[in-house]
Amino acid sequence: MRALDGIRVLDLSRVFAGPICAQALGDLGAEVIKIENIKTGDDTRAMGVPVHANDTSFFLSVNRNKESIALDLNTKEGQKIAAEIAATCDVIIENFKLGGVEKFGLDYKTLSKNNEKLVYCSISGYGRESDFKHKLGYDLVVQAESGLMSLNGEEGQDPLRSGVAIVDLTTGNHAAQAVLAALFARERTGKGQSIDISLFDCGLSLLSYYGNNTMWVGENPKRYGNKNPFVAPYGMYDVKDGAIILACANDGQFKRLCEKLLKCPELVHDPRFAKNSDRAANATAMMDVLQPLMNTFTRKEFCEAMMANNIPGGEVRTVLEALNSDETKSRGMVQKVVHPEAGEVSLISSPLRLSESGVDPVRRPPSLGEHSREVLKRVLGKTEAEIQTLIDQKIIED
Numbered sequence: 001m002r003a004l005d006g007i008r009v010l011d012l013s014r015v016f017a018g019p020i021c022a023q024a025l026g027d028l029g030a031e032v033i034k035i036e037n038i039k040t041g042d043d044t045r046a047m048g049v050p051v052h053a054n055d056t057s058f059f060l061s062v063n064r065n066k067e068s069i070a071l072d073l074n075t076k077e078g079q080k081i082a083a084e085i086a087a088t089c090d091v092i093i094e095n096f097k098l099g100g101v102e103k104f105g106l107d108y109k110t111l112s113k114n115n116e117k118l119v120y121c122s123i124s125g126y127g128r129e130s131d132f133k134h135k136l137g138y139d140l141v142v143q144a145e146s147g148l149m150s151l152n153g154e155e156g157q158d159p160l161r162s163g164v165a166i167v168d169l170t171t172g173n174h175a176a177q178a179v180l181a182a183l184f185a186r187e188r189t190g191k192g193q194s195i196d197i198s199l200f201d202c203g204l205s206l207l208s209y210y211g212n213n214t215m216w217v218g219e220n221p222k223r224y225g226n227k228n229p230f231v232a233p234y235g236m237y238d239v240k241d242g243a244i245i246l247a248c249a250n251d252g253q254f255k256r257l258c259e260k261l262l263k264c265p266e267l268v269h270d271p272r273f274a275k276n277s278d279r280a281a282n283a284t285a286m287m288d289v290l291q292p293l294m295n296t297f298t299r300k301e302f303c304e305a306m307m308a309n310n311i312p313g314g315e316v317r318t319v320l321e322a323l324n325s326d327e328t329k330s331r332g333m334v335q336k337v338v339h340p341e342a343g344e345v346s347l348i349s350s351p352l353r354l355s356e357s358g359v360d361p362v363r364r365p366p367s368l369g370e371h372s373r374e375v376l377k378r379v380l381g382k383t384e385a386e387i388q389t390l391i392d393q394k395i396i397e398d
Contacts, residue, residue: 002029003357007183009091010035011066012082012106014042016139016165017199018095018123019062020172025091025179026065027350027359033089033375034063034366035082038070038397041368052341054368062172063365064347069376070369070397077395079104084380086111090192091179095123098134108194118192119182121175127198137199139165146203151210154225171202232279232286233257236316241298243316246306251275253311260309261302262293323348337364369397 004025011022011034019034019042026032036042041054048058069085072078083105086092092111094101101107101122108120122128125137143149143161153160175197182193204211210221222229226236233246233254248254254276258267267273267289272282279286294302299315306313317325323346328334335349350359376382376396390396 001357002360003354004028004030004183007031007091008089009033009093010082010086010089012092012094012096012101013123014095015044016062016168017171017175017197018093019044020169021121021123021175021179022066022093023062023064024173024176024350024352027352029357029360030091032066033085033371033379034066034068035071035073035085036068036368038072038369038394041068041070045368051345052339055339055342055365060345060347060365064349065360065363066366067371067375068366068369069372071372072395073104075395077390077393079106081376081380081390081395082106083111085375087115088379089115090117090183091119091121093121093123093175093179097136098124112192112194116191117186119179119186119195120192121179121182121195121197123171123175123197123199125198126200128196130198132200139168139199142167142199142203146200147207147211148203151207151221151223153223155223157223159223166206167199167203170206171197171199174202174205227283228280230280231276232283233290237287237294238291239294239297239299239302244294244299244302244306245313245316247312249276249312254279256309257311261305261311262290264289264293335362337362339364340367372396372398 007025007030009022009025009030009032011019011032013019013022014036022032022034034042040046042059042063044058044062045054045056048056048061050056051060071081073082086106092106094106102110108118108122112118112120124133125142126132126135140161143166144159146167148167149159149161152162175195178195178197182195186192207214214221228234231247231249233248235246236243237246246257248257254273255268259265271278273279273286297305303313303315315321322328323334333349333351334346336344336346339345345364347362347364349362352359373387376387376390387396391398
């Protein structure tokens, strides 16, 4: 039995944050029904590398373990169908622009009247309850406005965005966490609730200790790139055939690095490097000594030596190297599924591991409208004739 067996989720969201939330619930066993626009579907069906027709790498990355119904919400009949499906659901996830759900009659106030157990998760740029609720929220914009970009990049260079949509990804996972908490609370109270998750809040939360440091000292932090101003040696360093990450977080690890790996025990007694605070203050001088010794190793040799001597670190890998690594294979993090048109495709699977309830095996993300007929039959009890009429009227697509 999966943790969320018996829970039905209506995914009214699109792009990244909302679909990530719904995908996480689907991984845990929830039945997830995704409503998409007819003809075009989710915006991410046009983003990334095409897999086939309306399926792309972006869409496949955040929509596994779902069913798709293509529905025209601009029609009264389409809105009626969506509301009827919503009435059968435990959870609804939406990230419409301000006023969108009200326009379609799919807002929490309307739907909860006849479903007091409904857990309703709204995801927006700056919050549904905010003086800035009208502002459009995109990952890049929030990375900039939350201060995250100001932390990234090398000293003296311009602020730099994260390579992945880190705010969207974090927001989706925070939203899933909130939904799970609301479902747990419902078990105690018998009542659902609305959830208000904003990209800006989640972006700000990612400042974490840097945010606290900044408030404490009243000054903006500098950009350090791959270096750490408080711990050394801690960052990216060159070796013979590339780069490695070395993360000596305490004096014992530095001692083993010098004595066991680099064969330079005298450095342990150098007053410039005796303690972590000394090494952080003299990081440049320390690396002038360490770097020539590191240059005699390959990545593999250095990483094997670090592991043998219990020193934290690893290779700086390309994406392909990471996806094909032994660590990835050991955890089964890449799964192959069969696409009806494109053949076998690889997907990154859920990182969750539960000893008893587990997660669902990866089911490929649906093609646009693939489950329109099935959902209308199973959930609403519609006949083939009724479904065909809806198709002929271009209210749904299959």
